[in-house]
Amino acid sequence: SQQGEEDPQALSIQEGENATMNCSYKTSINNLQWYRQNSGRGLVHLILIRSNEREKHSGRLRVTLDTSKKSSSLLITASRAADTASYFCATDDDTDKLIFGTGTRLQVFP
């Protein structure tokens, strides 16, 4: 089964800096989504990028997708302390489920 792997596993930055997280997966996908999880809470959808898209923006978020490399990146620009959370990529391979990656724990220091 396909599996997303994020790197880095953990990332610490200062407020105002950009944070980049990467995700790799193994099989063909229909789309790739990014979710955020605050500690001990549920996952919240951030952005979806389809397999025929290469880049997508939403506010301070920028997602890229390279299907030839089976990888995606999530960039958070001008980070804030409130961005501190775990970030997961999730892929859909035309089945009825999303498969989540291992996550990146982002810590933004004020």
Added chain:
Amino acid sequence: EPEVTQTPSHQVTQMGQEVILRCVPISNHLYFYWYRQILGQKVEFLVSFYNNEISEKSEIFDDQFSVERPDGSNFTLKIRSTKLEDSAMYFCASLNLRGTLNTGELFFGEGSRLTVL
């Protein structure tokens, strides 16, 4: 804003006991899911449910697990005889049919933390 609600937020049980975790998905959603997350680890798919039957399940979802939609609103996960390794956060999620995974997002509840002693 509509949300997925889960109860209980935390349950402590003895090994071998039965546990039922409850979820109320968003009312017009038609796909339902259970995921679990062992502390600090990845979010693992357990089962998807559509049209009153299991659509897909993972190898984790063995005979000890079952799901049910007993009425028009609740969606339950039952673990018949809990093991220590069942300790995890269990998340319910739902999806609007019109959304589908190709265009839409999963809406997650806040989770039920299960501790098996």
